[in-house]
Amino acid sequence: MSPVATVLYEDSMRPGAGGSYPLHDLVMRMVEDEINGQTWELARAVAKNPRNGIGNLIRDVQRTALLAGDGTLFLLADVDRIAEHLKVAKGTSEAALVVELRQRSDAPDRLCPFFLRPNLEGVLRAIQSCEPNLSPDNVAAALRKALNERDIVFNALKKATHREVRGCVRRAQPGLDGLVLSLAGLISSR
DSSP: OOOSEEEEESSOOOTTSTTOOHHHHHHHHHHHHHHOOOHHHHHHHEEEEEOSSHHHHHHHGGGHHHHHTTSEEEEEEEHHHHHHHHTOOTTOOHHHHHHHHHHHOSSGGGEEEEEESSOHHHHHHHHHHHOTTSSHHHHHHHHTTOHHHHHHHHHHHTSGGGHHHHHHHHHHOHHHHHHHHHHHHHHHTO
């Protein structure tokens, strides 16, 4: 079965991670919360595609049809970085950023961009706010861009006992929530 969706992320997958990408795994856990699906089924339905930089992600939008395959291409990017790299005015609306990205796409109707406000550190701050006792030392280090610590925080948030915290983080990050709801809707409709 080919994936019904592929998600582009601006970060890279770290060597030695064994194919694991904790941010995507967390997104899939949030989708599972939404549809009560099984994680292993979601792993086959939604492919992860970390792009190693915002420039690569923007360039790859031109290849939407190829990257999406038979499905839909989603992207999750820091709103501050995407605006900077698209060379649009600071404070440009997300709707205008979506239009700009779709204009660069070879299959704009199959491209669904979502944005983190202002960036991935905003997600970490939301985690910190929603559950201050969830790996506080790891969150502090993750906010200083320690990648191992960030992965530890995302992995901790995936645990079944943290469903309410995941919901709180989604409410604090509408772009993340939008991605989760779109993926859940796409998967539920097949």
